[in-house]
Amino acid sequence: MAVKKLSESFCKISSEVVQKWGSMKQTGVSLRYMMDFGSNPTDKNLLISAQFLHKELPIRIARRAIELETLPYGLSEKPAVLKVRDWYLESFGELRSFPDIKDSSDELAFTQMIKMIKVRHNNVVPAMALGVQQLKKDLNPKVLPGDLEEIHQFLDRFYMSRIGIRMLIGQHVALHDPNPQPGRVGHIHCKMSPMEVAENASEDARAICLREYGSAPDVNIYGDPDFTFPYVSSHLHLMVFELVKNSLRAVQERFMNSDNDVPPVRIIVADGVEDVTIKISDEGGGIPRSGLPKIFTYLYSTAKNPLEEKTDLEGATEGVIMAGYGYGLPISRLYARYFGGDLQIISMEGYGTDAYLHLSRLGDSQEPLP
Incomplete structure (x- = not known):
């Protein structure tokens, strides 16, 4: 089923498009920048933030989707990992098909969409953990965790990227809070x-x-x-x-x-x-x-x-x-x-x-x- 769903996703988004976005340069932000920028959440600033995320999120998500395709020891084929890959491709497709953000109503619609993307990805950590457990069961017991260095490095990159994606989405969404807690910026x-x-x-x-x-x-x-x-x-x-x-x-x-x-x-x-x-x-x-x-x-x-x-x-x-x-x-x-x-x-x-x-x-x- 997962594989079928994936081929359907690929009909909508070709792997060339995912590769193209995945090869673009990511733009990092600092805590101080997020604080300075978010301390004045005017409509104009929210628009700038949404336009930034509209370009940045597909790059970060495409990179992870590509990596999920090419994991060693057959990890990419585990059902739980296929499910995660589907979530990433679906989110990438939604971000790419969202039109340019020109005004506040576009920005609000975009904010709703990325809010739903964040929810979709809530269970990525347990899903990946399940995939690794499935892999561990299949592996020769002689293969020790130390030999799986490649998988550890991938998971470090993958989860670090996830922290960043969730922070950027969460921060943007929180700036819309009509009653922000005193002393907080998002x-x-x-x-x-x-x-x-x-x-x-x-x-x-x-x-x-x-x-x-x-x-x-x-x-x-x-x-x-x-x-x-x-x-x-x-x-x-x-x-x-x-x-x-x-x-x-x-x-x-x-x-x-x-x-x-x-x-x-x-x-x-x-x-x-x-x-x-x-x-x-x-x-x-x-x-x-x-x-x-x-x-x-x-x-x-x-x-x-x-x-x-x-x-x-x-x-x-x-x-x-x-x-x-x-x-x-x-x-x-x-x-x-x-x-x-x-x-x-x-x-x-x-x-x-x-x-x-x-x-x-x-x-x-x-x-x-x-």
Whole structure:
């Protein structure tokens, strides 16, 4: 069925057109530019933004569609990956067939369309994860995750590009909000408190830990509660949530049958000149050195795999995709790198793990465009 649908898509858009757009140069934007531009969402600015996206989005989407055709080890043929490719081609076709944007009514129609494109792509991460799982089942067990370097590099590019596409669409759509939250420019929080985001993300992670184990270690947060800087708080929430969730699980499992006091997870927020660094420390026993290279691959997880239980992608939501199939850490690192930061994990086997989340506070770095 997927293949049939694809050939229908290709009737509407020839592969030459996709190739042509995919070979065009992408244009990156910085957090600071998004903030400056969006702080005055006049009709004229919204029109300029829509005209930019009308040309930029098909280039980015075409690049991913082309890559989805040529993945190694037969990954391109997996049903879940064919489905993702269909979504990309459909979105490319819609963007290309949308006429030039000349006035506000064109701009509003375009905004509605890209809003629907964003929804269509909600389940790309679980779909790709399912495709990789299907591939893992078929592969010779002698092929180790390290041998699948090409697939890891593709997924890094693919998900980084997806973060950028969703940020651009989300930012443009949010500028239409008739009652924007004070201190926000679209998705960007001009005076975001990393302490506050860390508290909320920790509470969410503890709730999951409580649900799963019946109890959860404490999380202690240290830093200046008055310190703020411009950032996308939903990105930071996602990263801190993922790191704290991993720490809670490690501590909980290590001390589950112990009479000793359960040590808290500690979060330290440091405000530097160039970077804001958030350190998340646990005493969950650490990761053996041989396991460290695996933690940023897409084929490794110590948790139970939810995809084996649930293969219906239509019902999945963006919220549940971070738990259990080994994607939390590599995707969190991409979110950090998207605005010029990084994520590092340092482990002491037999004691615990420190995660260092570096966030660039200058806001000038261009999107890394794969």
